Amino acid sequence: MKRKVRWSLGKKLTGLIVTMCVVLGLLAAVVSYRTFSASMMEYYNQLGTNLVRTLASQLDADELDRYYETGEMDERYYEIQSFISDLVASNDVEYLYVVRPHGVGVTFLFDSDMETGESGEYEDGGYCALGTYVDLVGGFADNLDRLLAGLDVEPIVQRDASYGWLMTAMTPVLHEDGTMAGYVMADISMNDVMNTRQTFLITLVGLLAAVAAVFLVTFLFILRRMVLHPIDLLTQATGDFIQSNEEELAAGTATVNVPPIRTGDEVELLADSFRKMEEDMISYIREFMKATAEKERIGAELNVATQIQADMLPRIFPAFPERQEFEVYATMNPAKEVGGDFYDFFLVDDDHLAVVIADVSGKGVPAALFMVIAKTLIKNHAQNRETPGEVFTQTNAQLCEGNDAGLFVTAWMGVLEISTGKFVYVNAGHNPPLLKRAGGQYEWLKSRPGFVLAGMEGIRYRENTLELMPGDTLYLYTDGVTEATSSAQELYGEERLQAALNEASELPVSQLLPRIKNCIDTFVGDAEQFDDITMLGLQYHTRGEKADG
Known part of the structure; x- marks a missing residue:
């Protein structure tokens, strides 16, 4: 099923590029606008400063004191006023005037707005005529202390209700002792400057938007052609690879x-x-x-x-239904498809029953093949009426030949003389069996074991003999029984095995072996079976008649 993409790669990249263009455009606009504004302000600041310094160079501090104190205009006054008018006419300036700061305002001494009457002389008493007093406001009021002290003041830009934006440049006229006689001030209209700045900003933003749009369209075209389209092809191809x-x-x-x-x-x-x-x-x-x-x-x-x-392996039970003297039963559960354990039982003759149980080292096919060889050799030698010790001695010698894989066999074999109950057995490194006498409990049949089969050449195996009585039961097993492991990594062990046998000691071997297997399965639980589990039981019922010959 094709998964729906909420945000495609193209949308993500487009959003990222648009965001970057907006941020960079705003940054460029701000930097350019500030740079342009600073250069414009620097130009007009320099213009105003040069103008007021030019006028200040023509003024005498003592004369200003006299005009301030007397309020009378003389010929010299008219000359200065005429000079001021010429400066205004020849420079891009709105107003040019001279004031004397005191109190919280200034008294006008000269003003380019003073008009001449019909006689050609300047009329006093006008709005900014000699002696007119005006309170300082805005940036002027903020710099009152510096004005009263005769200090330099940076140009002041502020908006006037009547004249719009004005920039006022000023410079002090000082006495020889450094005291302030007055200030020359020039008002330059900034309306055109502000309009120019606004026009510049609008033009700049439009230009940047156009450039960003062209860049974005070009970038998206290249992105689509060089990245998104090939990726779409790859996505479709890989999806179709499985589906189609x-x-x-x-x-x-x-x-x-x-x-x-x-x-x-x-x-x-x-x-x-x-x-x-x-x-x-x-x-x-x-x-x-x-x-x-x-x-x-x-x-x-x-x-x-x-x-x-x-x-x-003999699997048909009862194995010898015509023989009432004994009962034999066996089971084998391999850990893998084929196992290395085996059991066997067969009549050597009418009066002798052989039972064998063995465990080949290793697992799987190699162990199974070695098992077949060992089982065949043991049965062949036993049917030649060799004693159990001779059977193991000859089998060991043959298994050692060409055993490059290093496999070996633990084995236990016994031969029962049915007519007498005489039981001859031999152990080649195998687990000891358990024997239950009639009416008793299962006990370990201890004997000194010999070396494993195929482990070493030249080994001779010693036999052991006991007499089975009617009602006795012999239980043989491989180490897969006692070494069965639970999920808690705990072994089933010999004690549990002996206890389980004694709890079911009255059962015939055909029921006893499945009962023991159920006990093992319950103990192991869900844990994996790592070894073959093989068991054989022999129950001696009665002594038979000895066959002739």
């Missing part, structure tokens, strides 16, 4: 469907990686199918081997 090639993949005939992408960058490398991935996947599936087929073939062969192994 299920039968081909199952048959091992699928082919690579990644289209050729030639962008000369990482996208091309990505496409090559996808193509290599599909090639590797196809190759892996083909190898996997081969391995699966081989595994199925091996599994089938193992099933056949398991069946062959099971057929080699």
Whole structure:
């Protein structure tokens, strides 16, 4: 099922680029606007400063004191006023005037707005005529202390209700002792400057927006052609590779469907990686199918081997229904498909019954093959009426020949003389069995074990003898029983085995062995079976008649 993408890569990149363009555009606009504004302000600041300094150079501090104190205009006054008018006429300035700061305001001494009457002389008493007093406001009021002290004051820019934006440049006229006689001030209209700044900002923003739009369209075109479209092709190809090639993949005939992408960058490398991935996947599936087929073939062969192994062990019970003197029963549960444990029982002659249980080292097919050899050799030698000790001695010698794999067998064998109850047995490194006398409990049948079969050449095995009485039961097993492990990593052990046998001591062997297997399964629980579990039980009922000959 195709997963729905909430935000495609194209949308994410477009949003990122638009955001970057907006941020960079705003940053460029702010920097450019501030730079332009600063240069404009610097120009008019320099213009005003030069103008007031020019006028200040023509003024005398003592004359200003006299005009301030008397309020009378003379010929010199008119000359200065005429000079001020000429400066205003020849420079881009709105007002040019001279004031005397005191109190919280200033008294006008000269003003370019003073008008001449019909006689050609300046009329006093006008708005800014000699002696007019005005309170300081705004930036002027903020700099009152500096004005009263005759200090330099930076140009002041503020908005006037009547004249709009004005920049006032000023410079002090000082006495020789440094005291202040007055200030020359020039008002320059900033309305055009402000309009120019606004126009510049609008033009700049429009230009940046146009450039950003062109860049964005170009970038998205390149992005779509060089990145997004190839990735879309890869996405579709990889999705179709599974959905459209299920039968081909199952048959091992699928082919690579990644289209050729030639962008000369990482996208091309990505496409090559996808193509290599599909090639590797196809190759892996083909190898996997081969391995699966081989595994199925091996599994089938193992099933056949398991069946062959099971057929080699006597499994029909009761084994000797015509013989009432004894009962024998055995089970084997391999840990793998084929196991290394085995049991056997057979009549050597009418009066002798042989029982064998053994455990081959290792697991799986090698152990099973070695088991077949060992079982065959033991039975062949026993049927030649060799004693149990001779059987193991000859079998050991033959198993040692060509045993390059280093396998060995632990084995226990006994031969019962049915007519007398005489029981001769031999142990080749195997677990000791348990014997229950009639009416008693299961006890360990201890004997000194010999060395394992196929472990060392030249070993001779010693026999042991006991007499079985009617009602006695012999229990044989492999180490898979006592070493069965629970999920808590605890062994079943010999004590549990002996206790379980004694709890069911009255059961016949055909019921006893399944009962013990159920006890083991309950103890182990869900834990994996790591070893073969093999058991054999022999119950002696009565002594038979000895056969003639």
